[in-house]
Amino acid sequence: MSRALAASVAAGSAATFFLPGLLSGPEAMNGSARGTALIMLIVGAPALLGAMLLARRSDRAVIVWLGTSAYLAYNAVMLLLATPFNQLFLLYVAMLSLSLAAIATLCAHLDVTSLAKCFATNTQYGAWRSPWGRSSTSTRWPGCEPSSRRWVTRLTHRSFGAPG
Template identity: 50%
Template sequence: MTTAVRTRPAPATKTGPARRTTVLCLVLAPAVVAATVPTVLADGLLRGPAVMNGSVRGTALVVLVVALPGLLLALRAAGEGSVRAHAVLVGALAYLTYNAMLFAYATPFNELYLAYIVLLALSLWTLVSAFVDPLPRIDPGPRFPVRGVSAFLLTVAVLNAAAWLRVDVPALHQDPPGSLAGTGLTTNPIHVQDLAVWIPAITIVAVQLWRRRPSGMFLAGAALVFWEIEAVGVAVDQWFGHRAAPTSDVATLGGAGLFVAMAALTLLPLTLWLRAAPARP
């Protein structure tokens, strides 16, 4: 006599960000508006040098009109299972975290201090929440130029590190450092972030992609989105800073043009990634 064994079908694997991450993104959105709209529009609020005030307005504008809409559109599509949108979501959160740090550390204390702190807390912990969620694992496939895109990410990381160290190492024996002249800063939080966090992170992603790891393929897309928005943001903040203080060397039209070129160059590997990434896991 035999007994039939009934088996239950395995539950479908949920794709996209978890409910926790979705809720945090929706809470983050008004915090972005509260921190950036007054930064862009309010007169007399910013108390730094004119060039830095112009630059922070440019950054706030990109956060408001590029990163925030990108985040919300990606959140909706990622919730429906889009792998590409999920990568855009993570990249946008990384960009918001990066620049929330600068609002908090590089902007002289003003009435928006607590708004900047809330923006930093929500951006950072929403990004952490997104990384706690199961991330899509993508096979790069035979046609995707794995080593070319890896080399691009590594080149960005190496050139970025070299540019900052070229300035920072000679400044170790300067009091005050000449590189900070005209900024009103006592140390450069951009260099701190890049050298301690973002350059190592992008390097790890590039190595994972080089080894054709599925996680590396997904995170490479997020890194390219992050760098694309950041290049646009730096171009805009350089232009705004130059408009505010045309004689300053801190923000120049040459700097704006350089990052416009970087944004255009990044579109190539980003487009290749978008074409290679599957619509669904």
């Protein structure tokens, strides 16, 4: 499925970028769509294929695969909904559908326990400096000051109910 996603991204992005008369919207939007298509073509599709190849040997490559699929889904939404209707509409629909299906399939087959073990040994916890120059030793809410932590906790409890 991800190979089909990479093929549809390559075809749709190449056509969007290289066919100048395809997009009929305002010039600024056309330039934005063409630039996005170029990055999807030269970064997104190769990153997806590379992550797919490395996923057999690396748990982290699976995360890159998932993130790249999400990136392509986000940009497929942009091409599908933010550009005027054109000849590539069905290809944009395929890009979005395949990227969402790839995300769902990856999430369904993700081995969470081995992934957690992989990242837990290398993740750094403890004191670090926030961008505002204050140090924080909280591992639960790193970088959050007590007042913002209380605010977020109250907001979450009011929205979703208290945990427990």
